[in-house]
């Protein structure tokens with residue numbers, strides 16, 4: 206991934222690359238930092254997400270734990286997409302919170318079962334997050350958390366709105382199907398209908414006429 210190293214003071218073009226030099230120097234108060242810039246990746250699912258290049262703001266507190274830094278960050282952005290039911294456009298404020306530990310020394314890597322392993326779910330595949338050249342990369346954390354947070358099938362109701370004109374499109378389509386029988390049977394159905402109507406009507410009238418004529422004669 207492209208990255209400009211040490212070029213400036215706390216401002217990077219990639220808002221998910223946080224410059225933590227201040228926190229590395231001091232073990233006192235957490236370093237509070239903000240970063241803004243275009244998202245380097247797309248966050249979220251198919252129907253709703255933060256597009257790559259969307260401006261995002263990252264507000265973070267970074268605490269020095271000795272051999273690691275605790276990075277506590279909230280990412281603010283706008284998620285855009287479509288309602289999965291009525292396809293109305295969605296454009297919603299979105300924030301996601303991530304918190305993880307980044308190692309600052311090689312000891313952090315080799316000391317299995319201590320701080321590094323605690324931060325991960327799988328002991329075998331776990332690769333500890335590391336501070337690299339006074340920077341921490343929260344891209345993967347944000348990606349994972351946004352994927353869990355943003356709804357996979359968003360609907361207007363998720364955002365306090367009703368779907369556009371409760372459209373009966375699916376009902377109309379299925380109704381049309383019901384009203385259109387197999388063309389091979391359509392003629393037979395009409396014939397059967399005609400026979401039933403005419404047969405009963407003609408039979409009753411015919412019987413009456415016959416009786417009347419007999420009486421007259």
Ligand SMILES: [Zn+2]
Pocket residue numbers: 288289290291292293360361362367368369
């Ligand atoms: Zn909708």
